[in-house]
Every structure is written in structure tokens, then in C-alpha cells.
Amino acid sequence: MELKDIKSVYFVGAGGIGMSAIARYFLHKGVTVAGYDRTPSELTRQLEREGMDIHYEENVDLIPQPCRDKATCLVIYTPAIPAEHKEMVFFREGGFTIEKRAQVLGTLTRTHKGLCFAGTHGKTTTSTMCAHIMHESHVDCNAFLGGISKNYGTNYILSESDYIVIEADEFDRSFHWLRPWMSVITATDPDHLDIYGTKEAYLESFRHYTTLIQPGGALVIHTGLEMKADVQEGVKVYTYSLNEGDFHAENIKIDNGEISFDFVSPIERVDGIVLGQPIPINIENGVAAMAMAQLNGCTPDELRHGMATYGGVDRRFDFRLKNSRHVVLSDYAHHPKEIFQSAKSMRELYKDRKITAIFQPHLYTRTRDFYRDFADALSQLDEVILTEIYPAREQPIPGVTSQLIYDNLKPGVEKAIIRKDDVIDYVKSRDFDVLIILGAGDLDNYTDEIAHIIDNK
Incomplete structure (x- = not known):
């Protein structure tokens, strides 16, 4: 049709x-x-x-x-x-x-210049950053995002621009419907093994995705990924990361809640980038977003303005309470690598404070496949509270419960398992310094009430 x-x-x-x-x-x-x-x-x-x-x-x-x-x-x-x-x-x-949904987006990439962001994690933040930079610039864009942009209060941007920013989802191989003009690939840590079966099949899916980029376009890919790109003739390939690759950051300064850096680029270096959402992981996300925006005509001043005014995404390192006594935030992280990065950023921001996570694991298969990795990532924190697994589309798997993660947390980590329905009473009975609500399930529905309870202690 x-x-x-x-x-x-x-x-x-x-x-x-x-x-x-x-x-x-x-x-x-x-x-x-x-x-x-x-x-x-x-x-x-x-x-x-x-x-x-x-x-x-x-x-x-x-x-x-x-x-x-x-x-x-x-x-x-x-x-x-x-x-x-x-x-x-x-x-x-x-x-x-x-x-x-992905087929419809694929149709739109045939009628617009699709700027697509793929990867196991980081794609929602990076695509939303890029959309904000471009929408605020003379280039402009449409956007279909995987999260609610705090700048716009929606996950959709409409304009008369020929560009359309799209979050390219690898679940169920959905991103194979797209025909990107350009694409960023942020990460390829295996996920959705209930769909793919093996790591090799997952990586092959990303390889095939890179063949879909249109000649004349470009691929911006994170350094060190296990996958091998396979682009058509006429597609330029660039690399990026925090501190190496064609696009990267230099002179990073993290001080008193503010983050600034210089953007190194083969097109034009841009000094003095300041993060509007000052979180360490957003340096690397920002490098990828600016690379895409710059490749499509955004000027140095437009990159600076876009990054400085970027407000974040709901449930992506989303502060719900932040004062001298307490911090409460929500993060959609639900893969071990995402949780590792989230916990690492928390440690950098709050070096000398007690950090507690309440984590609702997402999917039985993901918990079965990665429970040791979840435990390792969470063990960076001081205290871990686990709830039961959020099933989403799955039926229970015998023997697969949050206990698997609990049993593999490193010695020295304070830990507990509670029912999700008991979380509010648990929070009322405890004191917290820095609290992060983790996961892609429905635990986030409690976050504002949790923040209110803690703020009134």
C-alpha cells in the first residue's frame, strides 16, 4: 500500500x-x-x-x-x-x-534521507541527541525516537526537512527493513538470544544491516566491535569512541557537576563542547551524535548549541530527585553492558557516596543467558535490591529467577530480594543516599513516589 x-x-x-x-x-x-x-x-x-x-x-x-x-x-x-x-x-x-512498525519506517527511509542509529545499547540517547542538534540547526529533521525527549515532551519530531532520524531496532531483525542514508552503530554485545539463538547469528544480523546503507551515505561505527561491516561501494566508513577513532573527544573535564570536552573530527574539529546533561557516558554518545549531525551539514556553533541544550530522555539516566542530601534517578538499562556503563557513570559522579540500585530484571531468557554478567555489573555498587523478573512477552523458565543474580554478586555488596509490590514499603523503612531504579519493566512506575518518600525523610 x-x-x-x-x-x-x-x-x-x-x-x-x-x-x-x-x-x-x-x-x-x-x-x-x-x-x-x-x-x-x-x-x-x-x-x-x-x-x-x-x-x-x-x-x-x-x-x-x-x-x-x-x-x-x-x-x-x-x-x-x-x-x-x-x-x-x-x-x-x-x-x-x-x-x-519497522516496515513502515523502512518505507519512510525510501522517501526521506534516513539517519539510523543501531546497537545493543546507547541508540535511544544518541539518536535523540542527534535529532535535537539537527532540529535546532538550519538543517532540521524529522525523528522517530525510542524514548520521550525531555526537550520536546514526545518521541516524535515533525518538520519539512528531507532528513529523518530513526532508532534502528535489532529485535526480531526489524532493522533489516530500513534503507539508511547514514547509520551509527553503537555496540553489538549479544542480546535477544531468544530470537537469534547464537552470538554469531546476532553479529551476522548487524553485518547484513550495514549492506543496506545507500551508496553515497556513510557508516559511523564504534571502534573495537566484534562485528565486521560489509557496506556497498560508495559508502564511507568512519570510526568513533570516547578517546580514539575518526571521531572522538579530547581535553575532557569533569568538574563540579559539569562536563566539557573538544570534539575531534576528520571534517572539522570543534572545541568547547559542554554537555547539557552532564553524565560521563554522554561524552561518547555525544561524539556519535555530533558525527552524524556534522556529516549532514551542521555547523560548529550548531553542534555546541545542540549539545549544551540537550535535556535528556525519560528513563535514560533520568534524575527524579537531586539535592545535597539525596539523589534518585531512573535508568532503562536492562542489558549487562548498559548496567555496567550506568554503574560506572554513577561511580564517577558520586565517588564517596553510598549507591544503591533497585533492579528489576527484564525477560527470563536474558536473565538465564547473562545472570553472571548482571551480577558483575551490579557489583560495582554498594547495595543491590532485586525484584522478581519482568516477563514481558515470555513464559517462566524453571529455575530462572532473580536468585541467580543474587547468588553471583561479589562479596561485600549488600543485597536483598523483595517483591515488586513491596518496594514502596521497603523504601519507607530504609534510608538511602544515592538510589538508582534500573530496568526496562514497570518498576519505573514507582519512581516518582519513591523520590517523594525519600525527599520527605
């Missing part, structure tokens, strides 16, 4: 962060937008306020009339929806055009 033929769009799994960005795109285009999601959330409520018709019961009768014409309705679904879902069965048997 061509974009011009679409008069209504129906989302099966409307409340996901990535799905909602596409919903907003079609709302802006003025077509009927409706959908199903299992549970209401702040995001779905906001979409309803913006004009989307959403229901929360798996019921074909609730599909609105404009979404019942297969000739003009595009159905978009998330891979987390089971094949036997009643509404999916209705659309499938009715001969509707049914596409994954």
Missing part, C-alpha cells in the same frame, strides 16, 4: 514507545488512527488526547468502522503480539495490509 492511499491506520499494540511515534506521524497527516493495547498508560492516554481511538479489550467489535476497509486501512503491529490475537486474526483473514 502506498502512503498516499492510506485513509486509516490501526495499531495492534498501540502503547509501545516506538509504535506511538508512528501513530503521531499519521495523526499529523490527518488520517483516522485507532488501535488496541493491553493496558492503559500515560502514553496511551496522551495519544487519546491527541485524537487516537484506543481500546484495551481484545475485541473485534471495538475496531472502528473506518478501520474495516482493507483497501484504505493499514494495520501496524508489534512483534510482541501473539499470532492468535483475535484482532490480528480478523485483519489477517480479511486480507488487510499488515506491516510491522
